[in-house]
Amino acid sequence: MASHFNPNPNPNPSLILPIPQHTKPQTNFPQKPPPLPADPDSKLVITGGAKLSGHVPISGSKNSALAVLAATLCCSGSSKLTNVPNLSDTRTMASILGSLGAQIEFSGNNVVVNSDRVGSLEPDAALVGDIRGGFFVVGPLLGRFGEAVVALPGGCDIGARPVDIYVRGLRALGAVVEVRENKVVAHAANGRGLVGGKFRLDYPSVGATETLMMAACLAEGKTLLSNVAREPEIYDLACFLTKSGARVEGVGSEKICIYGKNRLLGTEYGLMPDRIEAGTFILAAAITRSSISLSPVFPNWLSSLIDKLLYAGCKITHNQDTLELSSSKEELRGFDIRTLPYPGFPTDLQPQTMALLSTCNGLSIVQESVFENRMTHVKELEKLGAKIQVCGSTALIYGQEKGNKLSGTRVVAADLRGGVSLVLAGLAAEGITEINGLSHIDRGYENLETKLRLLGARVERLDFV
Numbered sequence: 001m002a003s004h005f006n007p008n009p010n011p012n013p014s015l016i017l018p019i020p021q022h023t024k025p026q027t028n029f030p031q032k033p034p035p036l037p038a039d040p041d042s043k044l045v046i047t048g049g050a051k052l053s054g055h056v057p058i059s060g061s062k063n064s065a066l067a068v069l070a071a072t073l074c075c076s077g078s079s080k081l082t083n084v085p086n087l088s089d090t091r092t093m094a095s096i097l098g099s100l101g102a103q104i105e106f107s108g109n110n111v112v113v114n115s116d117r118v119g120s121l122e123p124d125a126a127l128v129g130d131i132r133g134g135f136f137v138v139g140p141l142l143g144r145f146g147e148a149v150v151a152l153p154g155g156c157d158i159g160a161r162p163v164d165i166y167v168r169g170l171r172a173l174g175a176v177v178e179v180r181e182n183k184v185v186a187h188a189a190n191g192r193g194l195v196g197g198k199f200r201l202d203y204p205s206v207g208a209t210e211t212l213m214m215a216a217c218l219a220e221g222k223t224l225l226s227n228v229a230r231e232p233e234i235y236d237l238a239c240f241l242t243k244s245g246a247r248v249e250g251v252g253s254e255k256i257c258i259y260g261k262n263r264l265l266g267t268e269y270g271l272m273p274d275r276i277e278a279g280t281f282i283l284a285a286a287i288t289r290s291s292i293s294l295s296p297v298f299p300n301w302l303s304s305l306i307d308k309l310l311y312a313g314c315k316i317t318h319n320q321d322t323l324e325l326s327s328s329k330e331e332l333r334g335f336d337i338r339t340l341p342y343p344g345f346p347t348d349l350q351p352q353t354m355a356l357l358s359t360c361n362g363l364s365i366v367q368e369s370v371f372e373n374r375m376t377h378v379k380e381l382e383k384l385g386a387k388i389q390v391c392g393s394t395a396l397i398y399g400q401e402k403g404n405k406l407s408g409t410r411v412v413a414a415d416l417r418g419g420v421s422l423v424l425a426g427l428a429a430e431g432i433t434e435i436n437g438l439s440h441i442d443r444g445y446e447n448l449e450t451k452l453r454l455l456g457a458r459v460e461r462l463d464f465v
Helices: 062-074 088-100 131-147 163-170 206-215 232-243 275-287 299-312 347-357 377-383 416-428 449-453
Strands: 042-047 054-058 078-082 105-109 110-114 147-151 176-178 183-188 198-200 224-227 247-249 255-259 268-270 291-295 315-319 322-326 361-366 388-391 395-397 411-414 432-436 458-463
Touching: 042 088, 042 416, 054 449, 054 458, 062 078, 062 088, 062 110, 062 206, 062 232, 062 275, 078 458, 088 105, 088 110, 110 395, 131 147, 131 163, 131 183, 131 206, 131 291, 163 176, 163 183, 163 206, 176 291, 206 224, 206 232, 206 255, 268 416, 275 291, 275 299, 275 347, 275 416, 299 315, 299 347, 347 377, 347 395, 347 416, 377 388, 377 411, 377 416, 395 458, 416 432, 416 449
Parallel strands: 054 291, 078 268, 198 224, 411 432
Antiparallel strands: 042 432, 042 458, 078 110, 105 110, 147 183, 176 183, 224 255, 247 255, 291 322, 315 322, 361 395, 388 395
């Protein structure tokens, strides 16, 4: 039986995460290519003004899936992951593993990865350039095989996400690391493998924390990482690594201690639900002044958003893993946000929140402190009628004193979260909104238009002729 994410992080960081029994590794399965991504030459057509109602299921976490897929490279034998969202990003990550020689088998939202036949230590550079998470494989490759050559990462153009924290962290674990010709070239200095060490991250980067955790799990001795990220996705990765045989302490605090093992074994693991998708649907209900329920979702992951929506005038209740939001008031109060690492307000919900604030009363202020270029959606929201003034990484949103004044038009998604903010604005706008650039949105939302239609939205995906 698969192990699943526990929504309540380890209450005592000094305790070691439990190591469950391993499932029997599977071998000799056929490799099945991932399904083709959605046609990029398509658009989303939204007829705004419909009230949403009903229940929507939340898919597995995209951000968690990318890290745990990379972590399967740490394991001998087969790892079976369940609740994996079917997204262009997860398919790309699977292709990156395949370019190294790993065998991948898909079945619905289940993925089986066997890395015993990895024969290359340099993943396909074009694939790594497509997604930020592709760079994560540098940690498992260095930890298990003692060397790696990985192209610099890609992903949404929302600001600089330098790899210097990764490089210095890997050096602290005994690696010789150079950046040349847009690639990170690394090997264990002792010629055998990584060794435990101490490293303090300058910034609590999620990707760097995850990469160093994976590398340290196969390093010799003890590793102490401080000022680490504390996002729930970190805990999900730690749970997978622990179930594979790793020893990890302190997850959820600012320090993580890892005792390296000679070998990790493949296991079966169910990924956590996507808290950003959950937050997006919560905001969809708020911007349309509707009432919906969604599950599975754990409110403590989204407390910074929920607190703001309660202040705005929404009613929110929850029972176990189901959350209900009611936003029947036509006039919601505006509010201010500043994005921060978890448990602060998530940067991945900033654009969607800005769309909502454009329909609220009063002046609202949005400060983006995580990515310096995460304001590209503003111009597109302005086309829909939003009144926003940007100064650097701060935006002033002049809300509507008497409800929604957005009007449908043609807009273009330039990145994942900014793109879905246009979807939310289109749901609330009068008339028809056409959104191009759907390949960005498809990176992070599984069956988005299907789920919206399930709630009563008038949304259709059309191919260009």
